[in-house]
Amino acid sequence: MRLEKDIEKILIDQEALQKRTRELAEQITKDYEGKPLTVVATLKGAVLFFSDLVRWIDLPLQLDFMRVSSYGSGTRSSGAVQIIKDLDADVTGRHILIVEDIVDTGNTLAYLYDYLINRGAVSVRICTLLEKTARRERKVNVDYTGFFVPDEFVVGYGLDYAEDYRNLPFVGVLKRSVYEK
Ligand code: IMP
Ligand code: MG
Numbered sequence: 001m002r003l004e005k006d007i008e009k010i011l012i013d014q015e016a017l018q019k020r021t022r023e024l025a026e027q028i029t030k031d032y033e034g035k036p037l038t039v040v041a042t043l044k045g046a047v048l049f050f051s052d053l054v055r056w057i058d059l060p061l062q063l064d065f066m067r068v069s070s071y072g073s074g075t076r077s078s079g080a081v082q083i084i085k086d087l088d089a090d091v092t093g094r095h096i097l098i099v100e101d102i103v104d105t106g107n108t109l110a111y112l113y114d115y116l117i118n119r120g121a122v123s124v125r126i127c128t129l130l131e132k133t134a135r136r137e138r139k140v141n142v143d144y145t146g147f148f149v150p151d152e153f154v155v156g157y158g159l160d161y162a163e164d165y166r167n168l169p170f171v172g173v174l175k176r177s178v179y180e181k
Contacts, residue, residue: 003165007155007172012147014169017157020146021049024127025056027144028097032059035095038121042112043067043085044166045101048158049129049146053099064088070108081111092120101158102130102149106138113140130154130171147171153179 039057041050043065054063067085096116103109109126116124127144134151149171155161156168161179 003168004172006165006175006178007168008175010170010172011149011154012157012171017049017146017170018052021052022056024144024146025053025058028053028127029056029058032057032061032095032097035122036093037061037097038064038089038091038094039097039099040064040066040087040116041099042101042108045158045160046099046129048166049101050099053127062089062094064091066112068108068112070111081108083115087119090120091116094121096121096124098124098126100126100128102132102154103128103140103142104132104135106136106140109140109142110138129157130159 037059039050039054039061041047041063054061064087065085066083066087068081068083070081098109098112098116100109113124113126125143126140128142129146130149131142131145132149132151152173153161154171155165155174156171158166159171160166161174165174
């Protein structure tokens with residue numbers, strides 16, 4: 001309850017998150033049958049979603065992690081993307097599924113997509129927990145979307161505001177008073 005006091009409203013509760021994550025995993029299982037698959041989580045926002053998702057994908061697969069930054073600590077994307085931590089393994093000849101927390105302007109994923117294709121992946125697809133379409137600046141083909149959310153700043157289930165709130169078990173709207181003070 002200490003964390004919840006800063007939440008305006010819950011948008012997606014734990015049960016809905018779990019149900020949708022399993023549905024996506026089932027679809028991914030069908031789509032990648034027989035293909036060498038590497039599932040790449042973007043740190044840190046996607047880790048809760050990623051760890052729930054991969055345990056329901058019923059296929060042999062490898063896990064890898066990247067950390068990119070486009071944000072700083074505010075609530076607006078800066079547009080410039082930087083790689084802070086690269087993949088550990090060679091992905092030549094492998095199919096990559098990027099798992100992201102949220103696609104907002106699209107800058108991060110447009111960059112990552114091109115980057116991973118250039119690393120020799122056979123295919124690159126995107127699975128995101130959340131999509132905000134209101135502020136899209138770059139066209140990105142998102143293959144799997146958990147939920148569409150309105151243009152409000154959301155936190156929880158991996159998503160942060162200035163590194164806090166990632167451990168909330170639901171996705172909620174942050175009170176404006178938290179970041180406008
Ligand atoms: P994009 O490059 O604008 O698409 O932004 C993607 C990144 O911005 C995400 O991976 C998040 O880290 C962050 N982000 C965008 N919107 C939100 C939000 O509402 N809450 C928390 N993080 C957000
Ligand atoms: Mg983030």
